[in-house]
Amino acid sequence: MFKKIVSIFLILIPVNAFALIEVDITRGNLNPLPLAVSPLSIDEISKKSFQKILDKENIGSEISIIVENNLKTSGLFNPLDKRAFLQAPDIANLKPRFEDWNLIKAQALITGKVNYVDDKLRVEFRLWDVLAAKEMMALAFTTVPNNWRRVGHIISDKVYERLTGEKGYFDTRIIYVSEEGPKTQRIKKLAIMDQDGANNKFLTLGNELVLTPRFNPTSQMVTYLSYFKNMPRVYLLDIETGTQEVVGDFPGMTFAPRFSPDGKKIIMSFAKDGKSDIYTMDLENRIVEKITNHPSIDTSPSYSPDGKYITFNSDRSGYQQIYVMKNDGTDIKRISFGNGLYGTPVWSPRGDLIAFTKLHKGKFYIGVMRTDGSGERLLTENYYQEAPSWSPNGRVLIFYRETKTNAKGEGFSAKLWSIDLTGYNERQIKTPTDASDPSWSSLLSN
Amino acid sequence: MILNKILKNTLLVLTACLILSACATKKEVATDIKGQMQGDVYTGTDTVEYLAEGVPDRVFFATNESILTTASRETLRAQAAWLRKNPGINVVLEGHADERGTREYNLALGERRANAAKDYLMTYGISSDRITVLSYGKERPVDSGSNPLAWSKNRRSVTVKAN
Numbered sequence: 381m382f383k384k385i386v387s388i389f390l391i392l393i394p395v396n397a398f399a400l401i402e403v404d405i406t407r408g409n410l411n412p413l414p415l416a417v418s419p420l421s422i423d424e425i426s427k428k429s430f431q432k433i434l435d436k437e438n439i440g441s442e443i444s445i446i447v448e449n450n451l452k453t454s455g456l457f458n459p460l461d462k463r464a465f466l467q468a469p470d471i472a473n474l475k476p477r478f479e480d481w482n483l484i485k486a487q488a489l490i491t492g493k494v495n496y497v498d499d500k501l502r503v504e505f506r507l508w509d510v511l512a513a514k515e516m517m518a519l520a521f522t523t524v525p526n527n528w529r530r531v532g533h534i535i536s537d538k539v540y541e542r543l544t545g546e547k548g549y550f551d552t553r554i555i556y557v558s559e560e561g562p563k564t565q566r567i568k569k570l571a572i573m574d575q576d577g578a579n580n581k582f583l584t585l586g587n588e589l590v591l592t593p594r595f596n597p598t599s600q601m602v603t604y605l606s607y608f609k610n611m612p613r614v615y616l617l618d619i620e621t622g623t624q625e626v627v628g629d630f631p632g633m634t635f636a637p638r639f640s641p642d643g644k645k646i647i648m649s650f651a652k653d654g655k656s657d658i659y660t661m662d663l664e665n666r667i668v669e670k671i672t673n674h675p676s677i678d679t680s681p682s683y684s685p686d687g688k689y690i691t692f693n694s695d696r697s698g699y700q701q702i703y704v705m706k707n708d709g710t711d712i713k714r715i716s717f718g719n720g721l722y723g724t725p726v727w728s729p730r731g732d733l734i735a736f737t738k739l740h741k742g743k744f745y746i747g748v749m750r751t752d753g754s755g756e757r758l759l760t761e762n763y764y765q766e767a768p769s770w771s772p773n774g775r776v777l778i779f780y781r782e783t784k785t786n787a788k789g790e791g792f793s794a795k796l797w798s799i800d801l802t803g804y805n806e807r808q809i810k811t812p813t814d815a816s817d818p819s820w821s822s823l824l825s826n
Numbered sequence: 827m828i829l830n831k832i833l834k835n836t837l838l839v840l841t842a843c844l845i846l847s848a849c850a851t852k853k854e855v856a857t858d859i860k861g862q863m864q865g866d867v868y869t870g871t872d873t874v875e876y877l878a879e880g881v882p883d884r885v886f887f888a889t890n891e892s893i894l895t896t897a898s899r900e901t902l903r904a905q906a907a908w909l910r911k912n913p914g915i916n917v918v919l920e921g922h923a924d925e926r927g928t929r930e931y932n933l934a935l936g937e938r939r940a941n942a943a944k945d946y947l948m949t950y951g952i953s954s955d956r957i958t959v960l961s962y963g964k965e966r967p968v969d970s971g972s973n974p975l976a977w978s979k980n981r982r983s984v985t986v987k988a989n
Contacts, residue, residue, distance in 0.1 A: 591929060605933075651937040680930045700890075739928075766928045
């Protein structure tokens with residue numbers, strides 16, 4: 381559904397490929413690149429038309445604010461204060477006076493223009509290298525006016541990609557569990573929002589407990605655990621149609637679901653007689669396969685991006701540890717050997733790392749290790765936090781964190797947080813209610 | 827002189843160790859005296875409800891464990907006797923974990939705990955047809971505190987009448 385709506389129409393001008401600005405995202409960036417996001421210029425007629433349709437005073441500056449916020453939260457860029465800008469948006473978009481932008485120390489400049497054309501929103505934008513006094517990129521989009529936020533996200537992704545050399549992650553959504561009520565009687569609903577917290581929507585009513593939603597590769601389907609009729613089972617939800625169905629016919633609890641990277645299978649745990657094993661179900665032919673067979677608890681399975689391997693956690697050694705096996709369940713190898721307990725392994729979309737939760741001496745950590753278990757790196761420590769989920773470019777992790785209650789059992793909260801793979805740039809993601817179990821979608825436009 | 831200094835330091839460290847270990851022992855004794863926990867298994871009656879007179883509805887577990895303690899087995903034998911006297915009653919065993927574990931593992935752990943209770947009831951003559959197991963993981967704590975005592979009350983399997 382999402383992919384159909386926004387189409388990128390044309391690349392305006394082919395630009396010379398030599399880039400002078402480069403942002404290194406492989407290490408913590410303590411000197412974010414100063415850049416100026418000039419408000420997108422808009423003519424009076426277009427302005428009035430969008431005011432009527434979208435109830436926004438100036439859609440041009442609204443879109444540029446989205447771009448500014450995205451680039452800022454990435455931690456890699458430092459958008460400069462608009463009040464220091466010397467050149468008017470419309471003139472800047474035609475031909476920036478580079479010395480003016482140089483004066484306020486902007487190294488890159490984003491300009492653009494918004495038009496109302498045949499009931500549609502047409503946006504063009506340009507990225508300029510201020511020091512080299514050159515245009516780096518120019519693109520135009522046409523879409524329905526209601527998609528204006530997505531246009532802002534797509535511009536952010538294009539800028540991020542041009543300046544870092546890696547795909548962005550802004551035109552994405554987060555599915556999570558919204559939480560309300562006392563800790564002993566939490567009401568939980570599935571909720572979905574844009575990556576920046578906008579367009580929050582609830583997908584279930586809260587009549588039954590729901591947990592651990594995860595997107596399929598196209599981000600149109602979600603698999604999750606529901607306690608519908610007091611029977612904890614893995615479900616499949618089509619976000620567009622709202623259709624829900626139970627996955628498979630198991631005589632007991634199924635949980636910890638995820639999609640395979642091709643979206644054709646669901647991998648999950650099935651608990652019976654005190655044992656939990658890992659199963660897959662093919663969504664087309666409904667064939668169920670048992671992948672692990674051990675008297676221990678095997679759960680939280682996650683495929684490698686090529687689908688050839690599965691990482692999971694198991695207490696077969698006595699305590700919860702992380703393992704990797706082939707996708708048919710053979711060749712099981714333990715990979716976590718540090719102090720403490722290890723859980724919730726998730727394979728990076730780049731394939732090189734596994735993110736995890738670690739519990740050691742009463743503290744919870746989010747960390748990453750290579751897929752053979754070497755190079756363990758802990759990114760953040762707290763009283764309670766777990767369940768990392770990767771941004772589609774594998775550079776950022778989102779997870780949830782719970783606070784300790786006081787002696788009376790009050791003061792509990794659960795919030796979503798994100799942190800860069802570098803361990804820098806930790807941020808809370810604002811949600812209308814308490815929140816847990818976040819899952820990051822793929823890029824909605826490519 | 828240097829040797830003297832080393833000796834002195836060693837002595838200091840030794841004394842520190844002694845003081846520390848004394849503290850640790852004292853603390854453990856204190857919780858036992860309070861009668862709320864043994865090891866880290868809850869032994870109090872704060873949250874316990876009764877299926878019938880003398881038949882407590884729940885048993886408690888140690889951290890990450892699903893082994894039944896002597897007290898738990900006694901409780902379950904009382905439940906089994908009551909169930910034998912009331913053949914029309916079926917039960918749901920609700921397994922729970924504390925908040926100090928990852929969500930998915932805790933779901934499995936709750937299931938394992940409820941099954942430990944189920945197995946014991948079955949060895950005392952209760953048919954598996956009468957027992958349903960339902961794990962809540964850490965989703966339904968009975969005590970919302972963030973301390974060892976609260977966690978011990980939450981690591982439990984509760985026998986609930988199904989009809």
